[in-house]
Amino acid sequence: MAKRAKIKELLKSTAFGTEVTIKGWVRTFRNSQFIAINDGSTISNIQVVVDFNNTDDALLKRITTGAALSVTGELVESLGKGQTVEIKAKQVEILGDCDAEKFPLQPKKHSLEFLREIAHLRFRTNTFNAVFKVRHALAFAVHKFFNDRGFVYMHTPIITGSDAEGAGEMFRVSTLELGNPPRTDDGAINFKEDFFGKETNLTVSGQLEAELAAMAFGEVYTFGPTFRAENSNTTRHLAEFWMIEPEVAFNDLVDNMDLAEDLLKYVIKYAMENCAEELEFLKTRLLEEEKQKPQTERSELDLLAKLNFCLDNEFERVTYTEAIEILKNSKANQKKQFKYLIEDWGADLQSEHERYLVEKHFKKPVILTDYPKDIKAFYMRQNEDGKTVRAMDILFPGIGEIVGGSQREERLELLEKRMQEMHIPAEEMYWYLDTRRFGSAPHAGFGLGFERLVLFVTGMTNIRDVIPFPRTPKNAEF
């Protein structure tokens, strides 16, 4: 038997008359005659034509949606209309049966909610084939972008002993017996007897460790899983997600913004060039979905137009203070359409405000900078005004914050003072502060939420549909 050919290649082939073998899964079987087979190499199926008059009835019955097949036959020009190429089957072998009464995927449209419940099977749908191909392309592009620019990929620890990262609630890592942990004399749990001899958690960020490496390699990035034990139930939060965190020595906030904008544009462009077929499918899917919505809620641009628009335009860069002025003077604020009205400088922006800036006012990605220090993390570089820090958030339409970063505070005294004010235990963080003690240098970095990027590029609207097996409150299935 011939070597297995990929359907993706055969669909482009004109080598009519040659014998080929394909292996894949049945999508539909029409008319006891036409099998649509998909092998995952492309979103498209190839049509296999069976001569049902000369094929065993028992075999025909086993060709059901979902069954795994090996087909050998002649590649021919299609007589039918929907395709140019098809395979005239000589031999059909059932590799794995699929009980049609029990298999949940039917040749029809399923809701994303239902598919989420069968996440182990949803890979076999066109939508998820496209989504995870795009996800792969974006991940590859991230590595290519940084590698081409001389960045070093750092693997920062997943298990962390520091609880001072301040980025949210953490998942405890322990081998102690839950019901009967060892205790100290005063009754507290004795973590000295735990596996690591101290309290440990899953990481909420690789940033602090990345900063250490940046102080030697100059340019580093991390790309790994990140964990937040927040009880967040939204379309853009996960308890386990992937984050990209570059950190660059000698960069200031403007360099940082340039890097983030270059990265985003590069990976989007890469996906468009390498996943044209998938994105075209997702564009159509989105248009179909939006037909259900009222006119006013539909997007002005289709998926591809939106991505192109993002590539063709500079991200709008405004300071927090300017943003507050825009919001304060907005019709929405004056007509009291915001749930939270903008009155004073210093308040954190609600998502309705971010959406207004991105979707109504600027109508493109926005980089907000120089936030009040009181609503930002301790490690951000303090501005001369004494009120703001060199922070930057990149806001994307439909997604909200996709990047959060800053120029870091490299001045030891100022950093220590800020840690004291914010009750960060400096002693435990000696290793972090050492970078400021020994050859400190200006540096900057940011965190890019990978799933949020995939959301934006695929046009999907729920983050649970862009990661294979989402972990969210009350759900760790599969």
Added chain:
RNA sequence: UCCUAAGUAGCUCAGCUGGUUAGAGCAUCUGACUGUUAAUCAGAGGGUCCCUGGUUCGAGCCCAGGCUUGGGAGCCA
């Protein structure tokens, strides 16, 4: 965690003012047909009406509590 909507056949949904045997489309099965594109046509099977309790002569429908899911908010990437 808060606000809000929902949970009825494998899937998507309908189910009137509380009233007899809970319906439709698709899927599945059986048969017919055979160049179909989620094939078509005919027929059949398929229900813990989310769970627990309550009100009532009677609950899919009303009430209370719980669970799960969608959407929004907060936290953030």
